[in-house]
Amino acid sequence: MSDEKKEAFHSLRYRRHKEPVLPGEAMQTRGKKPAAKETQTRRKKPPAGEAQMRGKKPAVRAALAAGAVLTALAAGGCGRRVETCIGGENRDVTLRTVSMSGGTAPGTGVYEEIRLEFMAENPHIYIEDEMQTSDEQWKTGVVTDFSVGNEPDVLQFFTDATANQLVAMDKFVTIEEIREVYPEYAADTYDWALKQAANQDGVSRAVPTVGFWEGLYVNQELFERCGLALPYDWDSLLEAVSVFRENGIVPVSCALANVPHYWLEHLLLYTAGKEGYLNPGSIAPKDWVQAVSLFQILREAGAFPEDTDSITNEYAGELFVSKKAAMLLEGSWYFSSVTDTEHTLVIPFPGVPDQKAEPGTVIGGITSGFYITRRAWNDLQKRDAAVKYVMAHTGREAVQRYYEAGGSAVAAAPVTVPENPSPLAECAAEYVENAPEKLLPTDSRMEPEAYRTLIAGIPEVSAGGSGKELLERVFAASGRKGGFSNVQGDDY
DSSP states (O other): OOHHHHHHSSOSSSOOOSSTTOTTOOOOOSSOOOOHHHHHSBOOOOOHHHHTTTTSOHHHHHHHHHHHHHHHHHTTTOOSOHHHHTOGGGOSEEEEEEESOOTTOTTHHHHHHHHHHHHHHOTTEEEEEEEOOOOHHHHHHHHHHHHTTOOOSEEEEEOSGGGHHHHHTTOBOOHHHHHHHOTTTTTTSOHHHHHHTSOTTSOOOOBOOBOEEEEEEEEHHHHHHTTOOOOOSHHHHHHHHHHHHHTTOEEEOOOTTTSOHHHHHHHHHHHHHHHHHHOOOSSOOHHHHHHHHHHHHHHHTTOSOTTTTTOOHHHHHHHHHTTSEEEEEEEGGGGGGOSOTTTEEEEOOOOOTTOOSOTTOEEEEOOEEEEEBHHHHTSHHHHHHHHHHHHHHHSHHHHHHHHHHTTSOOBSSOOOBOSSOOHHHHHHHHHHHTOSOEEOOGGGTSOHHHHHHHHHHHHHHHTTOOHHHHHHHHHHHHHHTTOOOOOOGGGO
């Protein structure tokens, strides 16, 4: 590690990802660069009003925020529940927003806190939010709404290939346009983060908060109980699968019908290497076919739950948290769901035979943010409200809250390290920092039609279907829409 990067992190055990240690990127803030002491010091004791919130779990903090709003409104004679009290009937501006902070996402509590706080601080604005889990059905629904002229005023959405259909409709305002009127828009956001969150045409439209990483969550207690070493290579992974099965423990919790792609995308990366993973060409390379074969081996070995083809991803997570499963390949968004932070670790994806990727390579980055639509921008009342609302979610203080909820997620603005991080938080930070490379996920470069083809076919091939035939269908679908994006890992 260079001296510059050493100075950017306050310890070897827990590091603040000011630039998510991405090669070749300098730490920058538009308009102002924070002092080194400010971004490297541990978090100071918050003011009295803030102390109630800090250190609480997102759900608790949300409840406190709602309670504060309710108390303030009750003083004015409102005895109804918060949403009714701050409803839009007596407000000048109503913003319709669509967010991807639903389900068990770590930012769900933070998002709702900020929404309620914003309405309390801006009595003339009502935020009518549609918060949902960002699954494939939701993505399709967003595209449909835009295509029929039912787009929201503010949208939290992906910025990679998933957004290509929306970008093509030209219904988003660019950050450059917004800054011509509001120069301080996204002022706290790092320039590298805006660049990374740019759409595939190279234009920045969305303001990010935090990014993500993917890694293998393991229950260290279960491994020790069964006398197993942690699975850092393929042989130790298969051994762990066998021993856990013999002891009535699900080796790997995985929902193949719901979110099946994490295992496959890591296998694609490790078999093909960086270049083959990022730039597979116009036809499926043999390395990708080999990746599917390894996936089938895991299925045949009994790595996954018996009902893996029908369970939801939420249930898969519950199996791991309840210690009925020993491993779970998930992202930083799952971090806040872990209850046993003392015995849970995050480790790199296990190696594979004849692997071409560097050991410890991490899949992750910044691939989402807040957009303002032209529908809101062309309405002068909504324009000002939309800008203020996005800034409320993407300013330094808000990013700090998202960062803390996300378990060492990649921060798009300056953050400080919380006091006394859990062993899991330390492990996660070290895991990301020590990664030799960080590469975007497969779906960030794959057209939605091709990606849906891949997802739909995984249960079939894992049960013995032809991996080659599936990949041929995927590449055919991708070719019709322009193929895979040529994304270099160091660029993000």
